[in-house]
Amino acid sequence: MSSSRQIVADVVVVDYGLGNLRSVTRGLERAGAGVEVTDDVADFEDADGIVLPGVGAFSEGMENAGPFRDALLEQAESGTPVFGICLGMQMLLTTSEEAHHEGQGDVEGLDLIPGTNVRFRGDQKVPHMGWNELDVQREHPLVEGVDGEHAYFVHSYYADPDDADAVVATTDYGVDFPAVIANEAGNVFGTQFHPEKSGETGLRILRNFVDICAEE
Amino acid sequence: MTLTKRIIPCIDVDLNDEGEAAVYTGVNFEDLQYTGDPVEMAKKYNEAGADEFVFLDITASAEGRETMLDTVSAVADEVFIPLTVGGGIRTREDIKETLRAGADKVSINSGAIANPDLINEGARSFGSQCIVISVDARRRYDEDGEYYEEIDGESCWFECTVKGGREGTGLDVVEWAEEAEERGSGELFVNSIDADGTKDGYDIPLVRAVTDAVSTPVIASSGCGGPEDMYEVFTEADADAGLAASIFHFGEYSIAETKEYLAERGVPVRL
Numbered sequence: 001m002s003s004s005r006q007i008v009a010d011v012v013v014v015d016y017g018l019g020n021l022r023s024v025t026r027g028l029e030r031a032g033a034g035v036e037v038t039d040d041v042a043d044f045e046d047a048d049g050i051v052l053p054g055v056g057a058f059s060e061g062m063e064n065a066g067p068f069r070d071a072l073l074e075q076a077e078s079g080t081p082v083f084g085i086c087l088g089m090q091m092l093l094t095t096s097e098e099a100h101h102e103g104q105g106d107v108e109g110l111d112l113i114p115g116t117n118v119r120f121r122g123d124q125k126v127p128h129m130g131w132n133e134l135d136v137q138r139e140h141p142l143v144e145g146v147d148g149e150h151a152y153f154v155h156s157y158y159a160d161p162d163d164a165d166a167v168v169a170t171t172d173y174g175v176d177f178p179a180v181i182a183n184e185a186g187n188v189f190g191t192q193f194h195p196e197k198s199g200e201t202g203l204r205i206l207r208n209f210v211d212i213c214a215e216e
Numbered sequence: 217m218t219l220t221k222r223i224i225p226c227i228d229v230d231l232n233d234e235g236e237a238a239v240y241t242g243v244n245f246e247d248l249q250y251t252g253d254p255v256e257m258a259k260k261y262n263e264a265g266a267d268e269f270v271f272l273d274i275t276a277s278a279e280g281r282e283t284m285l286d287t288v289s290a291v292a293d294e295v296f297i298p299l300t301v302g303g304g305i306r307t308r309e310d311i312k313e314t315l316r317a318g319a320d321k322v323s324i325n326s327g328a329i330a331n332p333d334l335i336n337e338g339a340r341s342f343g344s345q346c347i348v349i350s351v352d353a354r355r356r357y358d359e360d361g362e363y364y365e366e367i368d369g370e371s372c373w374f375e376c377t378v379k380g381g382r383e384g385t386g387l388d389v390v391e392w393a394e395e396a397e398e399r400g401s402g403e404l405f406v407n408s409i410d411a412d413g414t415k416d417g418y419d420i421p422l423v424r425a426v427t428d429a430v431s432t433p434v435i436a437s438s439g440c441g442g443p444e445d446m447y448e449v450f451t452e453a454d455a456d457a458g459l460a461a462s463i464f465h466f467g468e469y470s471i472a473e474t475k476e477y478l479a480e481r482g483v484p485v486r487l
Contacts, residue, residue, distance in 0.1 A: 022289070023292055026293050055345060056342075125431050127344070127432070127433075129345065131219070131486040132218070132220065152298060173218065173219060197296060197298050198297075203296060
């Protein structure tokens with residue numbers, strides 16, 4: 001178990017009313033971040049990085065994240081690192097089949113990484129729950145040192161970005177789906193798995209994220 | 217690679233004489249022996265490669281529950297792998313405070329049997345991924361069941377029991393597993409009263425019957441006496457995870473050697 005680092009960057013974790021933020025907060029702290037859990041967009045301005053966590057349903061997540069949309073888009077545009085985790089990553093895309101399945105029509109995502117979240121097709125068990133392997137496809141500072149390692153996933157939908165170059169790492173679950181994605185500028189990225197639940201590999205990713213933030 | 221099979225140590229937490237949380241390990245749901253401090257144990261297992269933890273609150277008291285939640289928080293702050301907490305969860309509020317304490321999933325047993333709507337409510341509020349339904353199954357060789365298995369030439373069904381196996385419910389485990397999944401449970405945790413503490417292996421027909429009936433992940437529990445029992449439950453009963461308590465607590469086998477044993481035989485595990 002790695003010991004805590006000194007604080008090298010200040011990040012905010014967006015609290016939009018879903019899920020357990022305790023682990024992600026503790027994980028980031030251990031990775032060297034000063035962490036503020038906030039529902040106030042005024043806090044985004046001074047942050048070195050923004051974490052969009054999330055569990056649950058896409059449409060509910062987008063609804064709850066509604067008040068943060070403009071500020072998130074603004075920060076992403078200005079180059080602040082924005083890190084979406086699980087549902088938070090799916091929210092970076094344009095839309096999701098999940099909203100259609102739930103009969104909620106089109107629900108707009110943040111569209112920071114154009115694409116759609118799609119459901120697993122095939123006879124694999126859904127949700128995809130457990131530890132699976134990361135296959136790094138291209139360089140990005142977030143995934144330094146984790147190629148071939150295992151991470152913890154819980155999800156039924158996965159991101160399908162329009163631009164194949166947005167895929168940073170994939171995982172095989174009947175289909176090679178994107179486990180890590182990033183925008184062209186490199187400052188907006190996300191993991192389908194939960195780094196805060198992925199042991200040493202997850203902590204390495206959180207440290208990589210904090211290092212990215214420290215460079216800003 | 218594909219999804220790995222999970223090896224999960226289960227930790228039963230009770231209060232010691234000083235009112236502190238302590239880990240106990242039992243045989244046939246009885247004869248509990250003190251085996252350690254929960255936070256230290258969680259750290260040790262994390263380093264040894266556990267894929268997840270299950271914490272069961274066996275205090276069954278309001279005071280115990282408070283201590284238990286503090287323990288969950290202490291563990292969640294130290295160990296960055298999934299944590300499932302069960303024992304005494306009966307209401308939406310119980311689910312909420314357990315998740316808030318730092319659990320990733322709650323395991324609900326008799327609380328869901330008494331009030332099946334709790335599953336729907338929990339799944340709707342917090343997501344199916346954190347609702348684990350736990351059953352304490354017992355073999356019955358009479359005509360009251362719904363689904364029967366042939367075991368050694370005898371026809372048997374599996375009944376859901378409560379109170380550590382002391383009380384039957386008349387509910388068929390397979391039927392209940394299907395209903396729980398329908399209502400939104402994200403995972404099933406299958407204990408066997410017959411196999412618990414015996415170290416004679418998991419109840420394979422039981423686990424097989426459940427994995428055949430549902431499409432959500434199944435955690436097999438009770439009866440693990442060593443790595444070969446894990447191998448059997450993964451390959452013959454298609455379990456997604458194997459849970460064990462005493463073999464790890466008493467140091468008979470380490471998690472690492474269990475995983476190596478499985479990996480050598482082609483079972484995908486996280487090494």
